[in-house]
Amino acid sequence: MTENKTVLLGMSGGTDSSVAALLLQDAGYEVTGVTFRFYEKDGDTEYLDDARDLCNRLGIRHLVHDVREVFAERIISYFVREYMAGHTPVPCTLCNNYLKWPLLSQIADREGIARFATGHYVRRRLIDGYWHITAGADPDKDQSFFLWGLPQSILSRMLLPMGELTKTRVRELAAERGFLKVARKRDSLGVCFCPMDYRTFLRARVPASEIIPGSFYDEQGNYLGKHEGYPFYTIGQRRGLGIYLNKALFVKEILPQENKVIVSDRLQSLEKTEMYLTDWNIVNPAALLGCDDVIVKIRYRKQANRCTVTQTNDGRLHVLLHEPLASIASGQAAAFYRNDVVLGGGIIV
Numbered sequence: 001m002t003e004n005k006t007v008l009l010g011m012s013g014g015t016d017s018s019v020a021a022l023l024l025q026d027a028g029y030e031v032t033g034v035t036f037r038f039y040e041k042d043g044d045t046e047y048l049d050d051a052r053d054l055c056n057r058l059g060i061r062h063l064v065h066d067v068r069e070v071f072a073e074r075i076i077s078y079f080v081r082e083y084m085a086g087h088t089p090v091p092c093t094l095c096n097n098y099l100k101w102p103l104l105s106q107i108a109d110r111e112g113i114a115r116f117a118t119g120h121y122v123r124r125r126l127i128d129g130y131w132h133i134t135a136g137a138d139p140d141k142d143q144s145f146f147l148w149g150l151p152q153s154i155l156s157r158m159l160l161p162m163g164e165l166t167k168t169r170v171r172e173l174a175a176e177r178g179f180l181k182v183a184r185k186r187d188s189l190g191v192c193f194c195p196m197d198y199r200t201f202l203r204a205r206v207p208a209s210e211i212i213p214g215s216f217y218d219e220q221g222n223y224l225g226k227h228e229g230y231p232f233y234t235i236g237q238r239r240g241l242g243i244y245l246n247k248a249l250f251v252k253e254i255l256p257q258e259n260k261v262i263v264s265d266r267l268q269s270l271e272k273t274e275m276y277l278t279d280w281n282i283v284n285p286a287a288l289l290g291c292d293d294v295i296v297k298i299r300y301r302k303q304a305n306r307c308t309v310t311q312t313n314d315g316r317l318h319v320l321l322h323e324p325l326a327s328i329a330s331g332q333a334a335a336f337y338r339n340d341v342v343l344g345g346g347i348i349v
């Protein structure tokens, strides 16, 4: 049987998905581009024009799919709600696992397209009959941490043209082929709808009466000073507390009901040896549950802890950490790895 070489590519108008279009065409695929309207800062739709122009140049059909309302509720409102609950949200993880990839799959089905693709810097590998996400070849761009929640129905159909490449090479490819605007686009930083300083974003979206000054206390309950409102602090935060003692302080606990933030001068006191996850996904239970060679990451970079994962009677995952880990915050994601292979993940409660 000949392979059905049709693919639906998520096109953000950025460098990676544009080069992905070129590479998929080179590989003989009939590419259809789709641009999701997730969020438009100040009504800026240049990204739509860029994606459309590229498709025109490449002779690719281009679709636009407006999901601004869904994105506003499932991602932006969730983001605000989580901070208001004293948690640390993970909007990119949720968007990838619950919106972007499922939408690609649904639209591909609707359009009769066999595969779907993005410009993510990840690869995939079939292990013991299960498709797994694995880290991208460029360690500085690897996005595997965000893709632990995808089911086999999606993993088995995805194409990942960026997986073997470095970002430098991707820019070179765009320039070599004469796509200079594509080659020079800036990398997107942080959360797409929120400036690096999420406080300004919260202030603009939450009634002033809901974020009010409160107090910092130490672990013994001693008052240390005023804070600007508990949603502005995250577990493990050290900078920007506005308490001037001649020692470093870390946010240990956030108590939304009392608008209190508890700080400690010992990072060790923020350490934990276990955590629980909800909304989890496991690729192959036999390769994760009870195994003692699993790595858990709760941060995109510079952290990897050995752990043992088991399922609890009430349907959560229990993660026993082999060495203590500091600054575990509710709402954050935890992703499980064996070497470069993503085994699953979940949301910390």
Ligand SMILES: Nc1ncnc2c1ncn2[C@@H]1O[C@H](COP(=O)(O)OP(=O)(O)OP(=O)(O)O)[C@@H](O)[C@H]1O
Residues within 6 Å of the ligand: 009, 010, 011, 012, 013, 014, 015, 016, 017, 018, 034, 035, 036, 037, 038, 100, 117, 118, 119, 120, 187, 188
């Ligand atoms: N608005 C969108 N519509 C369709 N696909 C999208 C959209 N935004 C992102 N994607 C897809 O998801 C991939 C990863 O997006 P992300 O924003 O994490 O990375 P990026 O490095 O900014 O990618 P790019 O350089 O392609 O913009 C993109 O390469 C693209 O394939």
